[in-house]
Amino acid sequence: MSALAIVFRKELIEIFRDRRTLIAIAFAALATPIVLFVIAEVSTKTAASVYKVGYSGQIPAGLGALFKATGLDLVEVADPSSAARHEVDLGVVFTDKGADEYYDPTRQSAQLADVRFQTILSRYDAAKVAASLQQQGVDPSVLNPLPVSVHPLSSPSQAAGNSFLSFFLPYILITMSLTGGLSAALDTSAGERERKTLESLLLTPAPRFQVLIGKILAVSVISFAAALAAIASMLIALSQIRFGQAGGTLPVHLSAAAAAVMVWLAILLAASFSSLTITLGTLARGFRQGQAYATPLYFITIFPAAIVLFIPDFNPSLAYYLIPILNAVLVLRDAIVRGTVDLLPLAVTSVSLVVTGGVCFFLALKLFTREALLIRS
Amino acid sequence: MTQSAVTVDRLEKQLGPNKVLRGISFDALSGEIFGLLGPNGAGKTTTLRVICTLLAPDAGSVEVLGFDTRSAPQDVRRRVGVVTAEIGIYPRLTARENITYFAELTGVLDGRVRTQVDAVVDRLDMASFANQRAESLSSGQKQKVAIARAIVHDPPVLMFDEPTSNLDVLASREIREFMVESKGRGKCVIFSTHVLHDAERLCDRVTIIHQGRVVASGTTAEVRGEHQDLEDSFLALVEAAT
Numbered sequence: 001m002s003a004l005a006i007v008f009r010k011e012l013i014e015i016f017r018d019r020r021t022l023i024a025i026a027f028a029a030l031a032t033p034i035v036l037f038v039i040a041e042v043s044t045k046t047a048a049s050v051y052k053v054g055y056s057g058q059i060p061a062g063l064g065a066l067f068k069a070t071g072l073d074l075v076e077v078a079d080p081s082s083a084a085r086h087e088v089d090l091g092v093v094f095t096d097k098g099a100d101e102y103y104d105p106t107r108q109s110a111q112l113a114d115v116r117f118q119t120i121l122s123r124y125d126a127a128k129v130a131a132s133l134q135q136q137g138v139d140p141s142v143l144n145p146l147p148v149s150v151h152p153l154s155s156p157s158q159a160a161g162n163s164f165l166s167f168f169l170p171y172i173l174i175t176m177s178l179t180g181g182l183s184a185a186l187d188t189s190a191g192e193r194e195r196k197t198l199e200s201l202l203l204t205p206a207p208r209f210q211v212l213i214g215k216i217l218a219v220s221v222i223s224f225a226a227a228l229a230a231i232a233s234m235l236i237a238l239s240q241i242r243f244g245q246a247g248g249t250l251p252v253h254l255s256a257a258a259a260a261v262m263v264w265l266a267i268l269l270a271a272s273f274s275s276l277t278i279t280l281g282t283l284a285r286g287f288r289q290g291q292a293y294a295t296p297l298y299f300i301t302i303f304p305a306a307i308v309l310f311i312p313d314f315n316p317s318l319a320y321y322l323i324p325i326l327n328a329v330l331v332l333r334d335a336i337v338r339g340t341v342d343l344l345p346l347a348v349t350s351v352s353l354v355v356t357g358g359v360c361f362f363l364a365l366k367l368f369t370r371e372a373l374l375i376r377s
Numbered sequence: 378m379t380q381s382a383v384t385v386d387r388l389e390k391q392l393g394p395n396k397v398l399r400g401i402s403f404d405a406l407s408g409e410i411f412g413l414l415g416p417n418g419a420g421k422t423t424t425l426r427v428i429c430t431l432l433a434p435d436a437g438s439v440e441v442l443g444f445d446t447r448s449a450p451q452d453v454r455r456r457v458g459v460v461t462a463e464i465g466i467y468p469r470l471t472a473r474e475n476i477t478y479f480a481e482l483t484g485v486l487d488g489r490v491r492t493q494v495d496a497v498v499d500r501l502d503m504a505s506f507a508n509q510r511a512e513s514l515s516s517g518q519k520q521k522v523a524i525a526r527a528i529v530h531d532p533p534v535l536m537f538d539e540p541t542s543n544l545d546v547l548a549s550r551e552i553r554e555f556m557v558e559s560k561g562r563g564k565c566v567i568f569s570t571h572v573l574h575d576a577e578r579l580c581d582r583v584t585i586i587h588q589g590r591v592v593a594s595g596t597t598a599e600v601r602g603e604h605q606d607l608e609d610s611f612l613a614l615v616e617a618a619t
Contacts, residue, residue, distance in 0.1 A: 006481045010470070017469040064496050197559025200526065203429055204482035205454040371392075 007214025011188055015222055020183040025222070026043040028230040033237035039242045051113035054083035054189040057094030057104065062127075066120050067125045072113065081125040089113040132334065161238075165254070170329040171305035172230050178301055180226020181219040182294055184275055188215045189281025189364075190290035208368050216274045216361065223270035231262065258335035265328045268353040272324065273297075275360035290320035304329040321348040325357045380442075382407045382565030383428060384536050387437035390423055394489030397423045399589040405567050407533065410560050412570040412597070414607075416615065419586040421569040425536050428567070429457045436445070439536055444472030456485055458527035460552075463540040464519045466526070467553065468512035472503060475511055477524045483530035497525040521576075524555060535559055536567045541575070553579060577607040585614055592618045 006187065015021050053067065054077035067074050072090075077083040080091030084102040090113040091102035101117065103110040130140035141147075152159075192198045235254065254262070277294055284290035303327035307314055314330075321327040327349035335341050383405040389437050390398040395566040397420045405411035426432045428439050430450040438445060467474050472495060482488045498507045501521045511522060520540070528535065534572055535557060541549035556566050556579060570576055576583060576597070583600050585593040592614045593600045597607065604610040 001481060001485060005480060006478065010467075010474075010478050013474070014469045015466060036478060195468065196461075196463040197467060198465070199431065199463075200459070200465060200479070201482075202431060203454060203457070203459055204449040206485055207483045240559075342566070 003204075003210040003219075004214045007176050007206070007211050009216055011184075011218035012221065014187070015184045015218060018184065018186075019220060019270065021181075024180055024203060025226045025229060028226040029233045030137040030174055031228055033241075036234065037239050041272050046112065049109075049112070051090065051116065052079045052088040053090045053092055053111055053113065053117070054088035055094060056080050057099075058092055060124075063120070063124055066124060070116050070120055072116055072120070077105070082163045084110070084281045088119055089206060092117070134178070138254050162337050165238075166333040167305065168234065168359060169231060169254075169336060170308065170332040171302075172234055173227050173266055173332065174269060174305060174325060174328060175298075176227040177223045178229040178273045178277070178297055179229075181270065181274055183221050183224030185219045185274055185277035186281045186290035186294065188219060188320070190284040190287050191279045191281075193284075194286040209365055212278070212361070212365055212368050216271065216278055216364075219274035219278060220267075220270040223274055224266055227266045227270065228263075230292045230314045242339050254336065255339040257339065257341045258332070261335040261341050262332060264346075264350070265332060265353075267330060268350060269325075272357035273355050275357045275364060279360050279364040279367065282364055301325060308333050318345065321345045322352045324352055327352055380407045381405070382442055383411075383436070383567065385424065385428065386439070388434050388439060389436035390420075390427060390432060391435055391442065392423065392432075397589055398427070401584075401586065401589070401591055401595055404438075404590065405534075405565050407565045408560060408563045409562060409565040409581040410556055410579050412576040412577055412583035413567055413586065414571065414573065414611065415586035416571060416582050419578050419587045421571075421586060423536055424586070425459065425538050425567070425569055428453075429459050430454055431528050439493060446484065447455045454553045455530065456532050457529070457534045457536065458532040459536045459538065460520075460524050460527045460540045462542040464516070466519055466522050469510060471508050471510055472497065472518070472522045472525075476529050479526040480529040485530050493526075493529050493531070501525050515578040517544060517551070520544055520548055520552065524552070526594045528559075533563075534565045534567070536569070538569045539571070540568075540578055541570075541572070566601045573606070573608040573611055577601070583607070585611060587615050587618045590618070 008018055034142040048071070050071045050073050052075055054074050054075050056077060056079070059074065064074060075088060075093070077088065078102075080088075080093050081102040082091075084091030085104060089103070089107070089109045091103075093100040099121075101114070103114050105111060126143075129143065133140045133142070192201065203207070276297070277290075281290040284293055304323075307326065308329055316330065321330060327345070331341075331349045334345070381394075385401055385403050388398050388401040389396070401424060403413075413424060415421050423432065427434050427446065430446045430453050433447060435553060438447070438449065440446070441453045443457050457477045466472075467478070470478065474492050477490060478496060480485075480493050483511050485493050495515075498504055500536075500571070501524060502523065503518070504519055506518050511519065514522065537552070537557075540552050544552065553575065559566050560581075566576070568576065568580060580597050582596050584591055585592070585600065601607050602612045604613065
């Protein structure tokens with residue numbers, strides 16, 4: 001058996017006996033469904049919430065029923081403007097000329113009540129105008145001279161599902177590729193030094209590059225498994241959890257092309273992150289120092305996913321696909337949203353991630369063969 | 378004539394700003410316990426690390442059974458076993474798995490691994506705890522695992538670097554007995570220590586290092602000379618060299 005295979009097998013045995021790594025993988029599998037469940041609960045609760053509107057004056061005829069039907073509870077108060085600060089979510093003074101609205105924008109419940117209030121008023125106004133025109137013998141359709149019939153070419157709810165997935169899936173993939181194997185990577189590098197086993201290992205005639213590849217492969221397997229476990233659990237959760245007041249599940253569909261791209265990127269990311277975290281671990285004197293070195297990686301991985309969230313239509317030039325991690329996010333987003341894969345960006349992304357992993361491996365190997373590694377320990 | 382197993386010739390080594398070794402020379406023979414003595418910081422560990430190829434010499438040369446450490450490091454590593462005071466073993470592997478891992482990495486043939494591992498487990502009387510995870514073992518048991526790991530490939534050269542410094546009396550005695558037994562098997566045993574009482578009892582020949590230089594070399598009796606014991610001789614030599 002080659003040294004690579006010997007080290008790989010031993011590292012896997014150690015990893016599967018390490019409680020920290022098992023907890024990390026379990027967390028990877030359970031965290032996303034829990035987060036999604038909380039989101040679903042909050043969105044359902046928000047949609048079903050009833051907000052209090054403190055009012056004074058005479059409520060226009062018919063408006064009270066509209067308020068009630070939309071989850072706005074009318075309460076008569078002496079001073080709506082002061083009541084709107086704490087007692088109620090919205091204050092309204094009805095006058096002969098119209099209405100004065102008072103709300104505190106720093107309160108989320110006030111913001112939501114305001115949106116409902118504005119929606120009701122615009123509908124009420126439109127109905128009043130239409131009725132008035134009809135009374136005077138005028139067709140209310142004059143208010144809408146260019147009626148538009150909307151014909152979506154794909155399901156809007158499916159598009160919403162894909163949009164959600166295009167942000168969430170790359171984020172989960174990248175985060176779990178990093179965190180799933182981080183503990184194992186630090187244990188096999190910084191931990192080796194901390195436990196004083198490094199010297200004995202380097203004393204063996206096993207070629208050091210094979211020892212290092214064995215370690216990287218073992219950590220990559222764990223990272224890959226953690227990422228896939230997280231994504232599988234997320235997809236299962238999305239198919240089961242009901243969102244909003246309507247109680248429907250979010251229709252997410254991962255095409256075969258997107259799934260293939262996801263697996264391919266998961267492999268590349270796992271290998272790159274494993275090389276990188278083992279390099280950082282080799283620099284560290286112990287596990288804790290390794291964790292400190294790896295902490296900034298969390299931020300580096302969050303930013304690219306955030307770009308997709310905040311700039312959904314971000315369509316960069318091919319050069320952007322050279323930037324590691326961002327390229328994986330973009331390729332995966334495109335595959336999810338369009339259901340097809342552009343080969344050129346995928347090729348550039350693959351080359352970029354392979355080179356990144358290769359550079360990290362080279363650095364780790366340089367560190368692994370330096371005398372300073374032993375002197376520092 | 379007894380074969381020279383390890384030949385160190387005018388060895389120099391600098392670590393960072395410190396010139397740790399300044400032209401060390403000695404020969405260690407097969408079938409003897411060779412003592413490498415000196416105070417803390419004298420350069421004993423650095424010398425051993427160069428011999429076992431963990432560090433490269435800046436000048437001079439080291440040969441192990443005719444293999445140069447610079448040009449044939451893999452061949453040297455196959456022929457050397459090292460036991461140090463720092464007992465680093467993998468805590469989540471059993472004692473047997475620890476030994477097997479190193480047997481495989483040091484090139485013990487696949488079909489021989491189990492036999493070799495069983496042999497060292499038996500030789501070091503480890504059967505009662507061989508299948509326990511290393512994290513649950515006592516210090517003495519861990520040290521036995523460290524020794525087993527170092528000798529499982531049956532190396533002709535064994536190096537012990539302060540092997541008893543973290544052990545209790547019983548465990549220390551077992552180590553000493555093991556060194557004597559290895560000598561009886563024709564191994565070259567290099568014993569680095571600052572415990573001169575141990576060195577006097579065990580070593581056939583010694584070299585005393587101080588500040589990176591050899592200040593005395595010869596049989597234990599020769600180095601002791603007219604002094605009452607090796608410790609007196611050592612103190613006199615170190616004082617003269619300072």
